[in-house]
């Protein structure tokens with residue numbers, strides 16, 4: 193293993209004996225963005241969830257280290273600590289992670305206190321600034337913010353808790369196009385300014401081309417192509433990648 197923030201070797205995930213994700217090698221270093229692309233059912237989400245030990249009823253083999261934690265052998269408590277602070281999951285529907293009757297500021301304050309963060313007010317203010325959200329939004333309830341704002345709040349929460357790694361599963365596909373750019377812009381800044389490592393699952397190759405350094409292309413659970421995003425997207429060597437690119441609007 194190499195000291196990357198995310199490292200996987202010979203990762204294989206099966207359900208009921210059927211291999212749904214087979215990833216020989218995946219590395220994401222500080223400040224890097226790696227994207228996993230592929231059509232629906234190709235195994236992208238399963239790969240991402242398995243990196244945090246979040247797959248249910250799956251058989252998993254291989255080696256996975258995230259922020260130095262050996263995910264497949266770690267004790268439940270070490271995994272909870274990893275997921276609670278250093279490695280954050282950002283999902284497709286930003287509102288789903290928020291509690292409808294709790295103001296955003298209350299939710300963030302509780303999470304920070306639970307994790308023993310000091311200087312709570314200051315940390316909250318700086319995290320909101322980092323995702324370009326007005327601090328006034330902390331007084332609002334989830335239904336009073338847009339999808340793009342809710343997604344940036346989810347990222348702010350991760351930052352406030354000290355995330356070094358963000359694993360994002362289709363983070364912009366529930367948002368309209370103008371708002372997608374804001375969320376992507378925030379992720380790009382956080383990579384550059386804080387050295388955040390980003391693993392992005394997306395079927396949106398246009399989005400991937402604007403943010404990813406490297407790309408893994410999955411089909412039927414297998415990685416059919418991988419390499420620098422500029423090369424893979426400009427001159428795909430696998431027919432399936434060419435098909436994905438041709439399907440772009």
Ligand SMILES: Nc1ncnc2c1ncn2[C@@H]1O[C@H](COP(=O)(O)OP(=O)(O)OP(=O)(O)O)[C@@H](O)[C@H]1O
Nearest residue numbers: 207212230231232233234235236237238239248395
């Ligand atoms: N809990 C589960 N039990 C059994 N099979 C599962 C489970 N989760 C996923 N699968 C199967 O694993 C395969 C890969 O699913 P996965 O969600 O990883 O694909 P994906 O590429 O992320 O697709 P999508 O973009 O639609 O989410 C699919 O055939 C799916 O039906």
